[in-house]
Amino acid sequence: MFVIFGTRGLKHTVSDSPVLTNSCPNCNNGNLVNKLYRRWFTLFFIPVIPLDTVDRFYECDSCKSAYNENIKTILQKSQDEINENQKQAKLIFAKALVASMTHMSIIDGDFAAEEEREIMDAIEGFPEMKEDLMAVHHHVKEHANKDNQVFNYLNDARNALSSEALINILAQAAVVLLADGAIEKEEENLMKEYLIACGLPKEMYQNLIDRLTQKDISELKEGQLN
Template sequence: MFIIFGTRGIKHTISESPVLMNSCPNCSNGSLVNKLYRRWFTLFFIPVIPLDVVDRFYECNNCKSAYNEKIKDILNQSQAVQENVQHQARYTYARALVAAMTHMSVIDGDFAAEEEREIMDAIEQFGDVKPELMQVMEQVKRDQNKDNFVFNLLNEARNELSAEAIMNILAQAGVVLLADGIIDKSEENLMKEYLIACGLPKDMYRTIIDKLQTKNIAEDEIEEVKPL
């Protein structure tokens, strides 16, 4: 009989922490719920023993934006300060996302047209900083991770954002790895290197794949009901 065991990160709501009502900087009317990621030992893929806490953060119950816990203090600042912090966090997120997506695309030596379209779609989401993101893409296409450029951007994002935001970055970046329908071992190892560069346990990889699969399922459902 084979025994299958491992670890995985599971998101929990911190029930004793007050909800920050109608305070999401992104959508304005969403409330921020305090959550944490805890690693669990799994047996036959079932979580059985709680392990260490990986990160605590706030998540909007409306738009699902995730914030470092310091957002609670920032919300007490002026509107101008809040907007500046939000803009900087968005810029940091975008740079890390484009760098990771591009690096994943060129790591096999073949920058496919489908992969470039995925990256350009991501860049268009941040139109106000599009020139800067285009520079990031071109630099990574040319130099890949020279001088740890990609890892440094991810680490910068981890210092400013939450673990949830980082895993959202890597899950969105992982879309380019599925261009051929599979993630091979070298691509899996690269994703784990990203996690380590962000100061996160490499076994959170499974959590990223869960996010990626959920995204793909949601897109499939949308495709099924799209009018002709």
């Protein structure tokens, strides 16, 4: 009888290589699976002995696009960049938040315990940047808006964040304004200045206060202002 032998290429999934989920640059939601293309020695057309690895690559399980293995590094890099940007935005948000809350709490010349508690609660929400935020808090508490520092934080926030995020910051500052029960004229004026600094109409002031006084304050701490 004839012995028919030959070689044949087969595609395998590399089982110990993590799948890059929803990462396909072509179709945007396919998973990239690490594959290797290997030549086999075949006997009667059946692969029996693996030969050299011919190629390793990533293949999308949805649109079947194939990518050089470098895709993993490229995706990782852009993910790192996204993470870094998000971290920066979060820090900008938190600093503007703490600066405006602290500033609001001292503007009437009286730093109430309820106000302090609101600020500490806000800082607790960002445990990984607590030190930075405590420094902002102490600095504003001591020097108020010296060198325009509070408005500089708000300006950074305006440049980096969405208006939803800005409204969120101002709503939290308004919580401080309401914390000691009475709204002083200085507080109202300052809130209007904050709105203007954030590029929002100062007429929003009444709307903000109305909503806050109607709503359960704890809902606002979750960042809900509907």
